[in-house]
Amino acid sequence: MSGALEAVDRAVFAEWLQRIGDNVLILGHRVSEWCGHGPALEEDIALSNQALDLIGQCQLWLGLAAEVEGKGRTADALAFLRDAGAFRNLLLVERPNGDFGQTLMRQFLFDAFHIELLRALKASSDPRVAEIAAKAEKEVAYHLERSADLVVRLGDGTTESHARMQKALDLLFPYTGEMFADDATDRAMAEAGIAVLPSSLKAGWDRTIADVLAEATLTHPGEVWQHGVKGTGGKTGVHSEYLGFILAEMQFLQRAYPGASW
Amino acid sequence: MDAARPELTQVWDWLSQVPDPEIPVISLTDLGIVRDVEWQADTLVVTVTPTYSGCPATTVINLDIAAALHARGVEKVRLERRLSPPWTTDWLTAEGREKLRAYGIAPPIDGTAPDGRLAGRISRLAGTSNLVIACPRCGSTHTERLSQAGSTPCKASWRCKDCLEPFDYFKCI
Numbered sequence: 001m002s003g004a005l006e007a008v009d010r011a012v013f014a015e016w017l018q019r020i021g022d023n024v025l026i027l028g029h030r031v032s033e034w035c036g037h038g039p040a041l042e043e044d045i046a047l048s049n050q051a052l053d054l055i056g057q058c059q060l061w062l063g064l065a066a067e068v069e070g071k072g073r074t075a076d077a078l079a080f081l082r083d084a085g086a087f088r089n090l091l092l093v094e095r096p097n098g099d100f101g102q103t104l105m106r107q108f109l110f111d112a113f114h115i116e117l118l119r120a121l122k123a124s125s126d127p128r129v130a131e132i133a134a135k136a137e138k139e140v141a142y143h144l145e146r147s148a149d150l151v152v153r154l155g156d157g158t159t160e161s162h163a164r165m166q167k168a169l170d171l172l173f174p175y176t177g178e179m180f181a182d183d184a185t186d187r188a189m190a191e192a193g194i195a196v197l198p199s200s201l202k203a204g205w206d207r208t209i210a211d212v213l214a215e216a217t218l219t220h221p222g223e224v225w226q227h228g229v230k231g232t233g234g235k236t237g238v239h240s241e242y243l244g245f246i247l248a249e250m251q252f253l254q255r256a257y258p259g260a261s262w
Numbered sequence: 263m264d265a266a267r268p269e270l271t272q273v274w275d276w277l278s279q280v281p282d283p284e285i286p287v288i289s290l291t292d293l294g295i296v297r298d299v300e301w302q303a304d305t306l307v308v309t310v311t312p313t314y315s316g317c318p319a320t321t322v323i324n325l326d327i328a329a330a331l332h333a334r335g336v337e338k339v340r341l342e343r344r345l346s347p348p349w350t351t352d353w354l355t356a357e358g359r360e361k362l363r364a365y366g367i368a369p370p371i372d373g374t375a376p377d378g379r380l381a382g383r384i385s386r387l388a389g390t391s392n393l394v395i396a397c398p399r400c401g402s403t404h405t406e407r408l409s410q411a412g413s414t415p416c417k418a419s420w421r422c423k424d425c426l427e428p429f430d431y432f433k434c435i
Binding site for chain 1 (some may be wrong): 380419
Protein backbone atom coordinates (compact mmCIF):
# COMPACT_ATOMS: atom_id res chain seq x y z
CA MET A 1 0.00 0.00 0.00
CA SER A 2 2.74 2.44 0.94
CA GLY A 3 4.61 1.25 -2.15
CA ALA A 4 1.71 2.28 -4.35
CA LEU A 5 1.52 5.63 -2.57
CA GLU A 6 5.16 6.29 -3.21
CA ALA A 7 4.89 5.16 -6.80
CA VAL A 8 2.83 8.20 -7.71
CA ASP A 9 2.31 11.68 -6.37
CA ARG A 10 -0.54 11.88 -3.83
CA ALA A 11 -2.16 14.78 -5.64
CA VAL A 12 -2.16 12.86 -8.93
CA PHE A 13 -3.62 9.78 -7.26
CA ALA A 14 -6.35 11.82 -5.56
CA GLU A 15 -7.12 13.61 -8.83
CA TRP A 16 -7.53 10.29 -10.62
CA LEU A 17 -9.76 8.91 -7.86
CA GLN A 18 -11.98 11.97 -8.13
CA ARG A 19 -12.49 11.25 -11.83
CA ILE A 20 -14.05 7.89 -11.05
CA GLY A 21 -15.86 9.13 -7.95
CA ASP A 22 -17.27 12.17 -9.74
CA ASN A 23 -18.47 10.08 -12.68
CA VAL A 24 -20.61 7.90 -10.45
CA LEU A 25 -21.70 10.80 -8.24
CA ILE A 26 -22.95 12.97 -11.09
CA LEU A 27 -24.50 10.08 -13.03
CA GLY A 28 -26.10 8.83 -9.80
CA HIS A 29 -27.56 12.28 -9.19
CA ARG A 30 -28.85 12.50 -12.77
CA VAL A 31 -30.47 9.07 -12.57
CA SER A 32 -32.02 9.93 -9.19
CA GLU A 33 -33.87 12.80 -10.90
CA TRP A 34 -36.15 10.11 -12.35
CA CYS A 35 -37.36 9.06 -8.91
CA GLY A 36 -41.15 9.41 -9.02
CA HIS A 37 -41.11 10.21 -12.77
CA GLY A 38 -40.28 6.84 -14.39
CA PRO A 39 -42.38 5.71 -17.36
CA ALA A 40 -43.51 2.63 -15.39
CA LEU A 41 -43.33 1.71 -11.73
CA GLU A 42 -40.75 -1.03 -12.39
CA GLU A 43 -38.52 1.38 -14.31
CA ASP A 44 -38.86 4.01 -11.62
CA ILE A 45 -37.68 1.51 -9.01
CA ALA A 46 -34.88 0.25 -11.24
CA LEU A 47 -33.58 3.78 -11.86
CA SER A 48 -33.69 4.64 -8.16
CA ASN A 49 -31.87 1.44 -7.21
CA GLN A 50 -29.23 2.10 -9.83
CA ALA A 51 -28.77 5.66 -8.54
CA LEU A 52 -28.27 4.18 -5.06
CA ASP A 53 -25.58 1.81 -6.34
CA LEU A 54 -23.76 4.68 -8.02
CA ILE A 55 -23.93 7.01 -5.01
CA GLY A 56 -22.73 4.12 -2.81
CA GLN A 57 -19.77 3.52 -5.10
CA CYS A 58 -19.08 7.26 -5.05
CA GLN A 59 -18.75 7.15 -1.26
CA LEU A 60 -16.08 4.47 -1.60
CA TRP A 61 -14.11 6.26 -4.35
CA LEU A 62 -14.33 9.76 -2.89
CA GLY A 63 -13.64 8.37 0.58
CA LEU A 64 -10.39 6.92 -0.75
CA ALA A 65 -9.66 10.14 -2.66
CA ALA A 66 -9.96 12.10 0.59
CA GLU A 67 -7.75 9.58 2.41
CA VAL A 68 -5.05 9.67 -0.28
CA GLU A 69 -5.21 13.45 -0.49
CA GLY A 70 -4.49 13.59 3.24
CA LYS A 71 -5.85 17.08 3.87
CA GLY A 72 -8.54 16.09 6.34
CA ARG A 73 -11.40 16.28 3.85
CA THR A 74 -14.12 13.63 3.67
CA ALA A 75 -16.15 12.10 0.82
CA ASP A 76 -19.00 14.43 1.82
CA ALA A 77 -16.73 17.48 1.71
CA LEU A 78 -15.58 16.52 -1.80
CA ALA A 79 -19.15 15.95 -3.00
CA PHE A 80 -20.80 18.96 -1.43
CA LEU A 81 -18.16 21.65 -1.07
CA ARG A 82 -16.28 21.69 -4.36
CA ASP A 83 -17.33 24.04 -7.14
CA ALA A 84 -17.85 22.99 -10.75
CA GLY A 85 -14.27 23.62 -11.87
CA ALA A 86 -12.98 21.11 -9.33
CA PHE A 87 -15.22 18.29 -10.59
CA ARG A 88 -13.56 15.71 -12.80
CA ASN A 89 -16.49 13.79 -14.28
CA LEU A 90 -16.94 13.08 -17.98
CA LEU A 91 -19.19 15.46 -19.89
CA LEU A 92 -21.38 12.49 -20.86
CA VAL A 93 -22.66 11.90 -17.33
CA GLU A 94 -23.75 15.51 -16.80
CA ARG A 95 -25.88 15.52 -19.96
CA PRO A 96 -29.54 16.17 -19.13
CA ASN A 97 -31.81 13.14 -18.81
CA GLY A 98 -33.82 14.08 -21.91
CA ASP A 99 -36.46 11.45 -22.63
CA PHE A 100 -36.26 7.91 -21.26
CA GLY A 101 -34.39 6.81 -24.39
CA GLN A 102 -31.65 9.38 -23.87
CA THR A 103 -31.30 8.41 -20.21
CA LEU A 104 -30.97 4.76 -21.21
CA MET A 105 -28.54 5.38 -24.02
CA ARG A 106 -26.32 7.51 -21.75
CA GLN A 107 -26.43 4.71 -19.22
CA PHE A 108 -25.57 2.03 -21.76
CA LEU A 109 -22.62 3.98 -23.22
CA PHE A 110 -21.31 4.57 -19.68
CA ASP A 111 -22.04 1.06 -18.31
CA ALA A 112 -20.11 -0.57 -21.16
CA PHE A 113 -17.10 1.67 -20.29
CA HIS A 114 -17.57 1.30 -16.52
CA ILE A 115 -17.43 -2.50 -16.60
CA GLU A 116 -14.22 -2.48 -18.67
CA LEU A 117 -12.64 0.01 -16.26
CA LEU A 118 -13.59 -1.88 -13.11
CA ARG A 119 -12.51 -5.22 -14.55
CA ALA A 120 -9.07 -3.74 -15.28
CA LEU A 121 -8.80 -2.06 -11.87
CA LYS A 122 -9.32 -5.36 -10.06
CA ALA A 123 -5.65 -5.99 -10.89
CA SER A 124 -4.53 -2.63 -9.45
CA SER A 125 -1.27 -2.57 -7.52
CA ASP A 126 -3.14 -0.67 -4.79
CA PRO A 127 -5.35 -3.14 -2.88
CA ARG A 128 -7.78 -0.39 -1.87
CA VAL A 129 -8.48 0.39 -5.52
CA ALA A 130 -8.71 -3.31 -6.39
CA GLU A 131 -11.26 -4.08 -3.67
CA ILE A 132 -13.58 -1.18 -4.52
CA ALA A 133 -13.41 -2.22 -8.19
CA ALA A 134 -14.28 -5.84 -7.36
CA LYS A 135 -17.23 -4.70 -5.26
CA ALA A 136 -18.56 -2.26 -7.85
CA GLU A 137 -18.08 -4.63 -10.78
CA LYS A 138 -20.77 -6.98 -9.51
CA GLU A 139 -23.31 -4.16 -9.35
CA VAL A 140 -22.28 -2.68 -12.69
CA ALA A 141 -22.70 -6.09 -14.37
CA TYR A 142 -26.41 -5.74 -13.51
CA HIS A 143 -26.48 -2.16 -14.78
CA LEU A 144 -25.03 -3.18 -18.13
CA GLU A 145 -27.37 -6.15 -18.40
CA ARG A 146 -30.34 -3.86 -17.91
CA SER A 147 -29.27 -0.97 -20.14
CA ALA A 148 -28.18 -3.26 -23.01
CA ASP A 149 -31.45 -5.19 -22.73
CA LEU A 150 -33.53 -2.01 -22.96
CA VAL A 151 -31.45 -0.50 -25.78
CA VAL A 152 -32.12 -3.67 -27.79
CA ARG A 153 -35.84 -3.74 -26.97
CA LEU A 154 -36.42 -0.07 -27.75
CA GLY A 155 -34.02 0.11 -30.69
CA ASP A 156 -35.61 -2.96 -32.26
CA GLY A 157 -39.06 -1.85 -31.11
CA THR A 158 -41.65 0.43 -32.67
CA THR A 159 -40.92 3.05 -35.32
CA GLU A 160 -41.21 5.72 -32.61
CA SER A 161 -38.93 3.99 -30.09
CA HIS A 162 -36.38 3.17 -32.79
CA ALA A 163 -36.28 6.80 -33.93
CA ARG A 164 -35.84 8.06 -30.39
CA MET A 165 -33.03 5.63 -29.62
CA GLN A 166 -31.18 6.52 -32.83
CA LYS A 167 -31.56 10.22 -31.97
CA ALA A 168 -30.25 9.58 -28.46
CA LEU A 169 -27.27 7.67 -29.85
CA ASP A 170 -26.42 10.38 -32.37
CA LEU A 171 -26.69 13.02 -29.66
CA LEU A 172 -24.61 11.26 -27.00
CA PHE A 173 -22.02 9.24 -28.88
CA PRO A 174 -19.78 12.28 -29.58
CA TYR A 175 -19.23 12.60 -25.81
CA THR A 176 -17.74 9.11 -25.50
CA GLY A 177 -14.34 10.03 -26.97
CA GLU A 178 -13.36 11.60 -23.66
CA MET A 179 -13.57 8.22 -21.91
CA PHE A 180 -10.60 6.84 -23.80
CA ALA A 181 -8.32 9.88 -24.13
CA ASP A 182 -5.13 9.44 -22.09
CA ASP A 183 -3.55 12.42 -20.37
CA ALA A 184 -0.59 13.00 -18.01
CA THR A 185 -2.59 11.89 -14.94
CA ASP A 186 -3.65 8.66 -16.66
CA ARG A 187 -0.09 7.95 -17.75
CA ALA A 188 1.35 8.50 -14.26
CA MET A 189 -1.29 6.19 -12.76
CA ALA A 190 -0.69 3.51 -15.39
CA GLU A 191 3.07 3.67 -14.90
CA ALA A 192 2.56 3.17 -11.15
CA GLY A 193 0.49 0.06 -11.89
CA ILE A 194 -2.50 1.46 -10.01
CA ALA A 195 -4.59 2.00 -13.13
CA VAL A 196 -4.58 1.25 -16.83
CA LEU A 197 -4.51 3.68 -19.73
CA PRO A 198 -8.08 4.61 -20.70
CA SER A 199 -7.18 4.00 -24.35
CA SER A 200 -6.56 0.33 -23.51
CA LEU A 201 -10.25 -0.07 -22.63
CA LYS A 202 -11.58 1.03 -25.98
CA ALA A 203 -11.34 -2.25 -27.90
CA GLY A 204 -13.54 -4.07 -25.39
CA TRP A 205 -16.01 -1.18 -25.27
CA ASP A 206 -16.14 -1.02 -29.08
CA ARG A 207 -17.08 -4.69 -29.25
CA THR A 208 -19.93 -4.34 -26.74
CA ILE A 209 -21.25 -1.22 -28.44
CA ALA A 210 -21.09 -2.76 -31.92
CA ASP A 211 -22.79 -6.00 -30.81
CA VAL A 212 -25.63 -4.31 -28.96
CA LEU A 213 -26.26 -1.65 -31.59
CA ALA A 214 -26.42 -4.30 -34.29
CA GLU A 215 -28.97 -6.29 -32.30
CA ALA A 216 -30.89 -3.09 -31.62
CA THR A 217 -30.92 -2.29 -35.39
CA LEU A 218 -29.32 1.08 -34.62
CA THR A 219 -26.70 2.72 -36.83
CA HIS A 220 -23.28 3.35 -35.27
CA PRO A 221 -22.60 7.09 -35.70
CA GLY A 222 -18.90 6.52 -36.40
CA GLU A 223 -15.97 8.09 -34.59
CA VAL A 224 -17.36 11.58 -34.40
CA TRP A 225 -16.37 13.65 -31.36
CA GLN A 226 -17.91 16.67 -29.73
CA HIS A 227 -16.44 19.85 -31.27
CA GLY A 228 -14.19 17.52 -33.24
CA VAL A 229 -11.98 17.07 -30.17
CA LYS A 230 -11.56 13.73 -28.47
CA GLY A 231 -9.71 14.52 -25.30
CA THR A 232 -10.67 17.70 -23.47
CA GLY A 233 -13.49 18.46 -21.11
CA GLY A 234 -14.81 17.18 -17.84
CA LYS A 235 -11.71 15.21 -16.83
CA THR A 236 -9.78 18.45 -16.56
CA GLY A 237 -12.61 20.45 -14.99
CA VAL A 238 -13.92 22.17 -18.12
CA HIS A 239 -17.63 21.41 -17.93
CA SER A 240 -20.83 22.16 -19.78
CA GLU A 241 -23.28 24.63 -18.26
CA TYR A 242 -25.34 21.70 -16.96
CA LEU A 243 -22.99 20.83 -14.12
CA GLY A 244 -23.58 24.12 -12.32
CA PHE A 245 -27.32 23.42 -12.17
CA ILE A 246 -26.72 19.90 -10.88
CA LEU A 247 -24.44 21.21 -8.13
CA ALA A 248 -26.85 24.01 -7.23
CA GLU A 249 -29.47 21.39 -6.42
CA MET A 250 -27.16 18.75 -4.97
CA GLN A 251 -25.13 21.08 -2.76
CA PHE A 252 -27.86 23.50 -1.68
CA LEU A 253 -28.33 22.14 1.81
CA GLN A 254 -24.66 22.08 2.76
CA ARG A 255 -24.13 25.54 1.27
CA ALA A 256 -27.16 27.06 3.04
CA TYR A 257 -26.64 25.22 6.34
CA PRO A 258 -22.92 24.43 6.58
CA GLY A 259 -22.18 21.27 8.54
CA ALA A 260 -25.83 20.21 8.70
CA SER A 261 -26.28 16.50 9.37
CA TRP A 262 -29.07 14.10 10.29
CA MET B 263 -16.10 -17.44 31.40
CA ASP B 264 -14.86 -13.91 31.85
CA ALA B 265 -18.04 -11.92 32.45
CA ALA B 266 -16.56 -8.89 30.77
CA ARG B 267 -15.52 -10.84 27.68
CA PRO B 268 -18.24 -13.27 26.59
CA GLU B 269 -17.12 -16.25 24.47
CA LEU B 270 -17.14 -15.62 20.72
CA THR B 271 -19.59 -18.48 20.12
CA GLN B 272 -21.95 -16.62 22.43
CA VAL B 273 -21.42 -13.42 20.46
CA TRP B 274 -22.15 -15.20 17.16
CA ASP B 275 -25.33 -16.56 18.70
CA TRP B 276 -26.40 -13.07 19.72
CA LEU B 277 -25.66 -11.76 16.23
CA SER B 278 -27.77 -14.55 14.76
CA GLN B 279 -30.71 -13.00 16.59
CA VAL B 280 -30.26 -9.52 15.06
CA PRO B 281 -32.75 -9.20 12.20
CA ASP B 282 -31.92 -7.58 8.87
CA PRO B 283 -33.62 -4.16 9.01
CA GLU B 284 -35.17 -4.45 5.54
CA ILE B 285 -36.03 -8.16 5.56
CA PRO B 286 -36.53 -8.85 9.27
CA VAL B 287 -37.37 -12.51 8.69
CA ILE B 288 -33.67 -13.29 8.25
CA SER B 289 -30.80 -12.45 10.57
CA LEU B 290 -27.53 -10.70 9.82
CA THR B 291 -25.68 -14.01 10.08
CA ASP B 292 -28.20 -15.66 7.70
CA LEU B 293 -27.32 -12.92 5.25
CA GLY B 294 -23.61 -13.76 5.54
CA ILE B 295 -22.48 -10.18 6.11
CA VAL B 296 -20.82 -10.64 9.51
CA ARG B 297 -17.32 -11.63 8.41
CA ASP B 298 -15.42 -11.72 11.67
CA VAL B 299 -15.78 -11.25 15.41
CA GLU B 300 -12.80 -10.90 17.73
CA TRP B 301 -11.71 -9.41 21.00
CA GLN B 302 -8.99 -6.78 20.88
CA ALA B 303 -8.20 -6.22 24.56
CA ASP B 304 -11.50 -5.09 26.09
CA THR B 305 -13.06 -4.14 22.75
CA LEU B 306 -15.24 -6.45 20.69
CA VAL B 307 -14.48 -5.88 17.01
CA VAL B 308 -17.21 -6.91 14.59
CA THR B 309 -16.29 -6.89 10.92
CA VAL B 310 -19.18 -6.44 8.51
CA THR B 311 -19.23 -6.44 4.72
CA PRO B 312 -21.81 -4.31 2.87
CA THR B 313 -24.38 -6.00 0.62
CA TYR B 314 -24.78 -3.39 -2.13
CA SER B 315 -22.53 -0.29 -2.07
CA GLY B 316 -25.46 2.04 -1.68
CA CYS B 317 -27.79 -0.06 0.44
CA PRO B 318 -29.35 2.38 2.94
CA ALA B 319 -29.66 -0.45 5.48
CA THR B 320 -25.87 -0.57 6.00
CA THR B 321 -25.79 2.22 8.59
CA VAL B 322 -28.80 0.80 10.41
CA ILE B 323 -27.17 -2.64 10.47
CA ASN B 324 -24.12 -1.25 12.26
CA LEU B 325 -26.32 0.57 14.78
CA ASP B 326 -28.37 -2.58 15.37
CA ILE B 327 -25.27 -4.70 15.98
CA ALA B 328 -23.85 -2.22 18.47
CA ALA B 329 -27.22 -1.88 20.23
CA ALA B 330 -27.71 -5.67 20.46
CA LEU B 331 -24.26 -6.18 21.96
CA HIS B 332 -24.59 -3.26 24.38
CA ALA B 333 -27.92 -4.70 25.52
CA ARG B 334 -26.14 -7.97 26.39
CA GLY B 335 -23.57 -6.13 28.49
CA VAL B 336 -20.73 -5.71 26.01
CA GLU B 337 -19.48 -2.23 26.73
CA LYS B 338 -16.93 -1.56 24.01
CA VAL B 339 -17.88 -2.47 20.46
CA ARG B 340 -16.11 -1.39 17.29
CA LEU B 341 -17.57 -1.95 13.83
CA GLU B 342 -15.19 -2.41 10.93
CA ARG B 343 -15.98 -2.54 7.23
CA ARG B 344 -14.43 -5.17 4.99
CA LEU B 345 -14.94 -4.87 1.23
CA SER B 346 -12.89 -7.84 0.09
CA PRO B 347 -13.91 -10.43 -0.86
CA PRO B 348 -17.12 -8.68 -1.94
CA TRP B 349 -20.38 -9.99 -0.53
CA THR B 350 -22.12 -12.66 -2.55
CA THR B 351 -25.53 -14.24 -2.13
CA ASP B 352 -23.67 -17.59 -2.09
CA TRP B 353 -23.08 -16.73 1.58
CA LEU B 354 -26.77 -16.83 2.47
CA THR B 355 -27.27 -19.75 4.82
CA ALA B 356 -29.52 -22.68 3.90
CA GLU B 357 -31.73 -21.78 6.84
CA GLY B 358 -31.88 -18.16 5.67
CA ARG B 359 -33.01 -19.26 2.22
CA GLU B 360 -35.89 -21.27 3.62
CA LYS B 361 -36.92 -18.35 5.83
CA LEU B 362 -36.98 -16.12 2.75
CA ARG B 363 -39.15 -18.58 0.82
CA ALA B 364 -41.57 -18.95 3.73
CA TYR B 365 -41.78 -15.15 3.90
CA GLY B 366 -42.68 -14.92 0.19
CA ILE B 367 -39.28 -14.04 -1.29
CA ALA B 368 -37.79 -16.55 -3.74
CA PRO B 369 -34.18 -17.25 -2.62
CA PRO B 370 -31.23 -16.69 -5.00
CA ILE B 371 -30.11 -19.36 -7.44
CA ASP B 372 -26.35 -19.55 -6.99
CA GLY B 373 -24.17 -19.08 -10.02
CA THR B 374 -26.62 -16.95 -11.98
CA ALA B 375 -25.16 -13.50 -11.34
CA PRO B 376 -24.37 -11.60 -14.54
CA ASP B 377 -20.67 -11.16 -15.22
CA GLY B 378 -20.98 -8.15 -17.50
CA ARG B 379 -19.94 -10.13 -20.58
CA LEU B 380 -22.68 -9.75 -23.14
CA ALA B 381 -20.99 -11.28 -26.17
CA GLY B 382 -22.73 -14.30 -27.60
CA ARG B 383 -25.99 -13.86 -25.79
CA ILE B 384 -27.20 -10.40 -26.74
CA SER B 385 -29.87 -11.89 -28.95
CA ARG B 386 -31.25 -13.68 -25.92
CA LEU B 387 -31.19 -10.61 -23.70
CA ALA B 388 -34.24 -8.86 -25.00
CA GLY B 389 -37.07 -8.88 -22.56
CA THR B 390 -36.58 -12.33 -21.17
CA SER B 391 -34.64 -13.96 -18.43
CA ASN B 392 -33.40 -17.51 -18.73
CA LEU B 393 -33.79 -18.05 -14.98
CA VAL B 394 -36.44 -20.46 -13.78
CA ILE B 395 -37.70 -19.15 -10.47
CA ALA B 396 -40.31 -21.06 -8.50
CA CYS B 397 -43.17 -19.01 -7.08
CA PRO B 398 -42.65 -18.90 -3.29
CA ARG B 399 -46.44 -19.08 -2.78
CA CYS B 400 -47.63 -21.92 -5.00
CA GLY B 401 -44.34 -23.48 -6.15
CA SER B 402 -45.13 -23.12 -9.86
CA THR B 403 -42.19 -22.49 -12.17
CA HIS B 404 -44.54 -20.84 -14.67
CA THR B 405 -43.25 -17.40 -13.70
CA GLU B 406 -41.88 -14.30 -15.42
CA ARG B 407 -39.60 -11.43 -14.52
CA LEU B 408 -41.23 -8.00 -14.35
CA SER B 409 -38.11 -6.04 -13.51
CA GLN B 410 -34.51 -6.56 -12.52
CA ALA B 411 -35.19 -4.12 -9.67
CA GLY B 412 -37.38 -4.47 -6.63
CA SER B 413 -38.25 -2.86 -3.33
CA THR B 414 -34.63 -3.06 -2.14
CA PRO B 415 -31.37 -3.21 -4.17
CA CYS B 416 -31.03 -6.95 -3.52
CA LYS B 417 -34.37 -7.98 -5.03
CA ALA B 418 -35.98 -8.31 -8.46
CA SER B 419 -39.72 -8.22 -9.21
CA TRP B 420 -41.35 -11.36 -10.57
CA ARG B 421 -44.89 -12.62 -11.21
CA CYS B 422 -46.43 -16.07 -11.05
CA LYS B 423 -48.51 -16.88 -14.12
CA ASP B 424 -50.41 -19.62 -12.30
CA CYS B 425 -51.46 -18.10 -8.97
CA LEU B 426 -51.10 -14.62 -10.52
CA GLU B 427 -49.36 -13.20 -7.47
CA PRO B 428 -46.38 -10.86 -7.82
CA PHE B 429 -43.36 -11.79 -5.73
CA ASP B 430 -39.82 -10.71 -4.96
CA TYR B 431 -36.77 -12.71 -6.06
CA PHE B 432 -33.60 -12.25 -4.00
CA LYS B 433 -31.27 -11.88 -6.96
CA CYS B 434 -27.91 -13.54 -7.19
CA ILE B 435 -24.84 -11.36 -6.91
